[in-house]
Amino acid sequence: MASTVLKVEGIEKSFGGVRALKGVSLEIRAGEIHCLAGENGSGKSTLIKVISGAHEPDAGWIEIGGRRLTRLSPIEAISHGVQVIYQDFSIFPNLTVMENLALNMELMDKRAFMNYRRARAIAARAVSQIGFDIDLDERVENFSVADRQLIAICRALLQDSKLIIMDEPTSALTKKEVKALFSVIKDLQSRGISILFVSHKLDEVFEISERYTILRSGENVAMGSTDELDRSAFAFHMTGREFSEESYRPAGPRGDPILSVKGLSRRGCYSGISFDLAPGEILGITGLLGSGRTELVETLFGLTRPDSGAVEVRGNRARIRSVKEAIRHGLGYVPSDRLTEGLFLPQTIERNTVIAVLDRLAGGLGLLRRKAVAETTARWIRDLSIATKDPSLPVRTLSGGNQQKVVLARWLANDLSVLILNGPTMGVDIGSKYDIHALMRKLAAEGLAIIIVSDDLPEVLACASRIIVMREGAFVRELDPASTTESVLSELSTGVA
Amino acid sequence: MITARRILARSEPWVLAAIVMLSLLIQARSGQFFTGNNLVDLARALIVPGLLSIGCMMVIVSGGIDVSFTAIASLAMYVTDKILLQSGYSGNVLLAYAMSGGFGLLLGALYGFLIAFLRLPTLVVTLGTGSLYTGLMYGAFAASASDVPPSMIAHGKEILFTATNAKLGLTSEMPSQILILVGMLALAFLLLRYTMLGRGIYAIGGDEAAAERAGFNVRLIKMFLYCFVGALAGITGISRISMMAYADPSTMLGMELTVIAAVVLGGTRVTGGLGTLTGTILGIALMTILANSLILIGIPTYWSRAFTGAVIIIGTGVTARQIASATGRRRELKKTKGGGA
Amino acid sequence: MKKDQNLARLLVMLAVVFALMAALRPGQFVTMANFGSMMRQFPEYGIMAIGISLTMITGGIDLGVVGTANLSAILAAKLLIGAVPRGAPPEQALPFVALAALLALACGLACGAFAGLLISRFKIPAILATLGTQQLYTGIAIGITNGRPQSGLPLLYSNLGNTEFLGLFPLSFLIFLLAALAIGLMLSRARFGTCMYMLGTNPKAAQYAGLGNASILVRTYMLSGLLSSVAGLIMMARANSAKAEYGTPYTLQCVLIAVLGGIDPNGGFGKIAGVTLAVFILQFLSSGLNMFNSISNFYRDVIWGGVLILALVVNSLLARREARLAVRRGARATRA
Amino acid sequence: MKRTLVVMLSLILVLVVAVPFFGQTYDPMKFKSSKPQSAWKIALVPKDATNAWFVRMEQGVKRYAKDTGINVFQKGPPKTDAAMQAQVIEDMIAQGVDAICVVPVDPAALEPVLGQALSKGIVVIDHEGSSQQNCLYDIEAFSNQGLGAALMQVLAKSMGEKGTYTTMVGNVTNASHNEWADAAVAYQKAKYPSMTLLAAEPRVEIMDNLDTAYQRAKELFKKYPALKGVLGTSSLSTPGTARAIEELGLKGKAFVTSVGMPNENAPFIKRGTVDAVMLWDSAEAGYAMLAAAVAVLKGDKVANGIDLKAKGWNSMQFAPGSTKVLLGQSWINITKANVDSFGF
Incomplete structure (x- = not known):
């Protein structure tokens, strides 16, 4: 059995009287691609924030690097090798690509001064990892959403990560870009890095992940190996409802064009x-x-x-x-x-x-x-x-x-x-x-x-x-x-x- | 890559062009613009607004706006002046700078705390502190125009060089305080460009949540920023009263809006994240040249304010349009390029 | 919900100021004379504060209100002085008074429209555009008068302007109430008001929803200009003259009022009821402090700034406490 | 908004009934107070509360309170603004003061509110507001013509009665500054034919700021090399302009004079850059205003030769043809000889 990178157990978290997480557990093994699925509002994002140290859980514990903690600071999370790529990418639209790629690294190294030559080297290394061809001196706000996502991914890859959490990474990507991303993810896996892939798109879950955890209304509803999951079960776990997508055959155009x-x-x-x-x-x-x-x-x-x-x-x-x-x-x-x-x-x-x-x-x-x-x-x-x-x-x-x-x-x-x-x-x-x-x-x-x-x-x-x-x-x-x-x-x- | 288009999408070249046009106009109307003593006069006039604009620009870059820095400058310099006068101090002027800078830092720290730790909106807080500080100065300290201690008078007479107008034989003296402006500009430049603290100010202005996640200590950076701005304002106050050898508490009040306008004119984005010292100094220079050349241009006194207003409107309008069109063109280009990728 | 709490807090503040002044200066503060005096004082800046509030709700600001008010008043004064001979009987002066008022209002609308165009069409940041218009309008006012006060208005005008209904309510006070009610109604109930809030919240979404951003902005600044010109007419009646620089310090004071009144400087939120309460608070403070001979008028600024900051701090602390309590309630619910 | 407009206009049209505030003349003798002197309350409203000039005036007010035991106080608006000054006066009326002494920012703007005060039986005394209608007396340290002429005499002497000069005011919207400047120009036209007013810039504005005065002066001398003199009416004109003259190397070639305070101008007068500035002591003016108000309250007759018990205000004379404007002889030429004798 592979060793565990991260394990959380019994996590509780409430906001303003609303219980976002009700005793959630999650285990991620070394070198696996794990999918965290759930509808919007199921508590996925809250759970990620607890893991990355952005939120302090009300109850429960987190086991990381062999230690059992009741809370985690963002810096601790990063130093334990946990990296998050948020849905909004957490990038600085007003800064150049180079700075966006290099700043986090420099902050991690507790540098007080900015060295542009070093920053350029870091940035160049970052984009080369996924063969991303981009003007390092352009401001990020002048790029498309897809490009920004890739910048965020390149940045996360820079760290010496054990676990990369991707929060709905494909929501703004085209098919081709998703394919490119998946090959990057597989490549990371081959280097022994675990991926927690957050998504509600079932095709992606089936294509990329080995194991899954599904949340609904802040609770664990299912977990296991992706091989043993089928589409209708997946949709059922996510929503608690049964669906059948009737195929639509419209009557065709009626009358003159409008x-x-x-x-x-x-x-x-x-x-x-x-x-x-x-x-x-x-x-x-x-x-x-x-x-x-x-x-x-x-x-x-x-x-x-x-x-x-x-x-x-x-x-x-x-x-x-x-x-x-x-x-x-x-x-x-x-x-x-x-x-x-x-x-x-x-x-x-x-x-x-x-x-x-x-x-x-x-x-x-x-x-x-x-x-x-x-x-x-x-x-x-x-x-x-x-x-x-x-x-x-x-x-x-x-x-x-x-x-x-x-x-x-x-x-x-x-x-x-x-x-x-x-x-x-x-x-x-x-x-x-x-x-x-x-x-x-x-x-x-x-x-x-x-x-x-x-x-x-x-x-x-x-x-x-x-x-x-x-x-x-x-x-x-x-x-x-x-x-x-x-x-x-x-x-x-x-x-x- | 530095391309022509990228340069034209910034406001610095446009402000510079406006300065050149204005200079040529003044030269044509008076024959006095490009004379040594006029340029020295303008440089001198630039010192105080220039110093204030540095802090103002940093605050706007961080995503805030500060309308109380002139109140800080006035209160800090006034209290310093009074204390030094009453104690009969006759030593080095550095003490005055240190004291006034220190008071400014404290006053800045007060609203810095409210902004950084209580996360209150900057405009509202600084409106409040501005009112508070001027009220204190006039109320509690019963401020009125006053003398300055001998050290400041001596400091005001320190001259770097004297420029002579070849045609008229007029002379103007370059005050040593210009070195403070140059020094502060250099300090701010190094701070903003080469320290993580400075990059943090830009990062906060771009996306505060992202800055926090990236590991910037957002609260401390903001706290530092407002302390810095306060200290800078306090120092500016001493430069001002030393140059005039006269401490008038109202001499800087009311400048804040013009300074903010100049900073925005210089290309600092009102919503934060973007702004350069070059642009800021160009913007403040444009406003200073304009304000101090109306007689040279020959605008009748009664119409000078209408003229200033019209220039602000036309200047900012043209700049805004040019940048919008240059950026628009580039956006389109990026989109099609991105499509092929 | 949250905004109503803001109103409640303003009411408490008003009550505290009132009680304090009434307790310390009972024979002076709670008198008809004092209320009459206060009612004559605040309408001019109160109306301008409403104008600034409107522009702040759409996410902008109008620093040109005082310039607009004075320029409008000067045009009206020029017309009156030029057209009505000295000592003319009221019947003869009346049509010109009406005409002058219309001219002033038209000038206010035009000044506002110009600022609105600069902001919506030329995309100049509002703070910059209206700083420019303030200079421009004041400058034009100085230019056409050489800075001299325009006096010698027909008797009728200031008599009208200083009329008191039932011997108690000055006309300017009634105009203020009417303006506050009309604008308040417009913001809370009218289509246009809703559009202003929405535009102030998210201009891009407003564009995609087809609200017509440019036209909303132009109309908002026109409204602000119109209100400013009304304030100008009131100032002209109170001073029996018009001048380029009357009331210059009102600009920042009005921004302060709007902000304390709960107008969100980022746009999208705020009510005229709050602004009105803030106007009253300022007037109570100001008139109250004038009753203390040894206290400098500058303590008004100190108190004003202090109250503003205190209100902010209290708001923020209360919000935090509420959040904490909610969490605790949530935790209790979990255990139960 | 349309409705507001319609309603407002119809209100205006309906209400032609008017309460007369203006054009009335009041008999000062009717303002005799029936209250005991200890119950009197007299407010002095200056242009603003911070200007050194009015801070000094308050000393006179305090001295008067000490000398007489009458409840007198000074209360000014936070900024020099006509509208704000009117508000302070409104409040004073509401408080039921017995007399208001005022240094108007703008006499015209105060007519309605002062009219209201008079109609309520409050004594109104003006200073630096000779055009004020709604006051019982306006006491002037001197006539506007007198000050303008005196300033022009100083400047003319410095300039050798020939050459080009211009005038400099605190603000073009400042009424008394404009009047003094106008009077000075009129005096020059009558008395000094070899002097000329700079036609291109006859009046320069310094926004009541010393630094601005300095900048404007520099601009003037650069643009108009023929300019030899500046006649200022704001107390900041001389120190600002004199500094510019010294720095430009024009000492002895260009001259300036204005109303001014001794300590601000002392260095320039001692160095000989400035020959003289004019002054009347605002503390004495404040004292005199209060004395005039008290005279009216006591029912004393105000006539030519009345002594207001302040230095330079001991024998007041009505201005020719006026029963309101009283002139004193209280201006002082501050020169090298006496500049250090004032202590302020």
Whole structure:
């Protein structure tokens, strides 16, 4: 039996009366890839913070380096070889790549002065580990999310680690990047480093990990070897519910196209984009990050302007120069970055829900009719089964899935013709993901035209009535989901056979 | 890699361009800009705002904003001045600097504590302490304009060199206090660039939670920062009253907003994380040259304030636009490049 | 919930200041004369504080309120002085008084719109843009008057401005109440108010939600400008003249009021009720201290700054204690 | 907001009924107090509380309290601002003082509030506010014309009665500074034809800051080499300008004079950079204002030759054609001979 790197037992942790962890245990063996799975709010992040020393547990113990401790400081955790790559990467957007890579090392070495030559050497070593080609002198804020993630990973690899914890490392990565990451992880494993891989994506769990621990509502519900786990059991453990994803075969487009895009181009982003969208259709647009997919839909929604080309709504030329005009044409857009682009986190659920329909809820003098506001909110909370006790609570108190539903409700409250969803289930737990998929189908059946932008290929295959693949700012091919596979989509996206 | 685009996305070149344009305008209107004594006059005028801008910039970089540093400078120098006068001290001026710097440090430590350990919002805290410190100075210490001790008068007369205007024969003296500005700039530069403490200030301004996780002692860094700013303000106060040989408690009050504006104009990001000493000094230099050249340009007294306001608006507007467009272009480029990777 | 606690704390503070002054100077503080005096004093800066609060709710700040107020008042004064002959009867002066008031309000709107455009279209940080407009407006005011006070207003104007309803409530006080009520209602109930809070919370999300950020900002600063011009008209009535630099120290004082009143300097939160209470606290302190002959007026600043910091510290300590208690409650629940 | 506007305007239109505050004249004899002297309360409201000038004035107030035992005190606004000064006066009225002595930041801005005081039977005495309508008496150390002329005489003597000069004020919005400067210019035009006012910059502003005075002076001498003299009205003008003159090497070629305090100007006067500055003692002015107020409260007749018991204020004369403005003879030329004799 392999030796144990880290073991926690009976961990309790409460925040403001809410018990986040209720006696959780976890054991990670040397050189293994261990998956910690669970829905949002199941306590995964809290557990990681306890292990990394960021939180002090209320009860329980941590065994590390042969010693049994009741609490751990971040420095102790690091000196015991525990490294965490957080979901937000914990990087400094305002500093250069070089500094981001080198600062932590220098701090660990308790250096008081900054030596740029040494820093450059450290940074160069860091990026070389995964063959990452990046300008070390550029500020991190000028890079894409994927690049930032790789920077964070490179930084963690610098330390002499025994255990690297990755908190949902793939949530913002494209398929190709995930593959690259997995090979890095395997490589680390071969060097004897253990990985605690936190995820709720079942494909990844099956692909990479040897053992798993599943949490639900702050409790251990299952652990064991991945070989002995099947998909439906995994989903059941995560959610406590049984799911069956019925495959969607839409009735197909009904009537004339509601949205027509004709030769739309924007310099440096996309070019020559044309397509039609009819009511009842779900159009999937897939492609890698940077393929121009997000830029395209942001133009449709009036956030940017095209250099050339035209958009028609219901057969009429539509000049969409602002979001307001897009809304007037019956468009709605669920952005990819829910936290910064979608939600007003400290504001109430109610305000977040009704913000796009205030016009209709206002009476004389622009005063809002309180009753109408409350009714609208209550209706959407009910219809989308948003789990909350009180709509006057800040929206940040909701789980990721429920937050996404609030953003959806905001647009559905409008009389929409076209709903555009960018990464509709990114960072959303399995239960909510099924809910959102079902909702999209229902809306399409009711005659809404939907565009899904996603690189979650199973999602696109399961939901879309047709799929367009984008690469380097252009449409590569249009496909029928019934007669295609993930590997075909993936090849078309990357351009690599 | 240093590319033209990366340079143009910063504000330093634009502020420098504005300084050059303004200088040429002054030269054209008066023939007096590029004369030795005018440049010395401007350098002298730069000393006090320049010293204050260093601390101000560091605070903004750390993600805060401080509107009380002029109150600290005034209170620290005033108390020092009074104590030295009453004790009849006639020794070295270094004691005055040490005392005033020390008082400044204490005053800075007070709000540094509130900001670093109680995590209170900086604008609100410094509004409060600013009001508190000026109130104390005028209320408890009944401050009014006063003499300065002989050591400071002597210190104010220390001259590095005298510049003569070839055309008019006018002379201007470069006060030794300029060395304090140069010294403080060098100190701040080394601190910010070559110490982990300094990098920590930038790191906190970028992402405070990340800084904590990375192992920076965020509280101590903030505490140090506000103590440093306070001490610097106290030192600035002594330089000011030594140069004028006259301790007027109100002489620096009200400068804080102009200094903040100059620092932001010099490219320091209001939300923290970005800012250079070069930009700061260029920004403060632009404002100082402007304020001290209105007569040379020939703006009528009654319109000088409108002119200053218009220049601030146009200057910051152009800078903001240029940076936005340069950054925008680069963002697009990165996106497409990233797509291919 | 949390914000209402803030209101409660402000009320307690107000009560303490009131009780203290009333106890120490009973014969002077609790008199009609004193209340009348206070009611004539705070409206001008109170209204400007409301204007600044609005801009702070959207995540900005308006340092140009005093400049706007004076420029508006000077334009109105110039019109009145130019159009109404000295000693003209009230009937003759009245239309010009109305016209002058309209001119001032229009000037306030224009000044605000300009600042709003600088901030929303040219992306100049609000603190910088309005520092510039403050200089510019004050500068224009000095330029067109050579810094001299504009006096010789028709009698009617200051008589109107100093009218007291029921012999008790000055017109300026009623205008303040009306403004506070209207703006308070707008913030809590109107569509536009909600949009301002949302924009102040997260401008990017506001953009994606189609709120029209630029237009909200411009309208907010216009509103602030409008309120400033009303304050300018009040100052003009109180001083029976207009001048480029009346009330210059009000700027920072108004920011202080807004902050103590619970307006979040980062934007997104705060209520006019809180600002109004803060205005009252400041006025009680200020008038109360004027009753102590030996106490310098600067102790007002000391107390003001001290109260602000104390309020912050208490808020933060209470929040911590609450969190600790909650944890303890949670732990008890665990054992049970 | 529209509603607020409409309501406000309609209020204005409806309320043409007015309470008259202005244009009334008051008979000083009617302000005789019926209260015993020990119950009197007199407030002196200066422009601000920090300026050395008013700190000195408070000494006169304290001396008066000691001499007479009457309850007199000084209470100024925290900053030199007309609106804030009006607020202090409001509070004084509310407290029921018997007399208010005021050094107005801006006489025009105080008319309504002082009118209110008078209508409530409070004695109002002004100083440095000869244009004030709503006061019983305005006592001046001298006339504005007199001071302007005296300053011009000093400057003209220094400059040899010829050459270009300009004027320097604390703030262009400061009323009395502007009046003195105007009077000085008028006197020059009448008496010194060989002197000329600098046309391009006839009035320079120093924002009541010594350092600014110094910077502005330097700019002036650089831009206008012909400039030979600066006539200041702020007490900071002379030390700032004199410092600039010394440093630029213009000693003996350029000259400055202004109102000023002895100790601030002593080094320059002793070095001969400055020939003289003008002064009246603010402590004496404060004392005299209180004496005038008490005279009214006692019901004494205020007539030509009244003695306000302060140095230079012993025989006050009404200004020609005025029954309000009383002029004293209290300005002092501070020169090398007497600069050390003041002790302040």
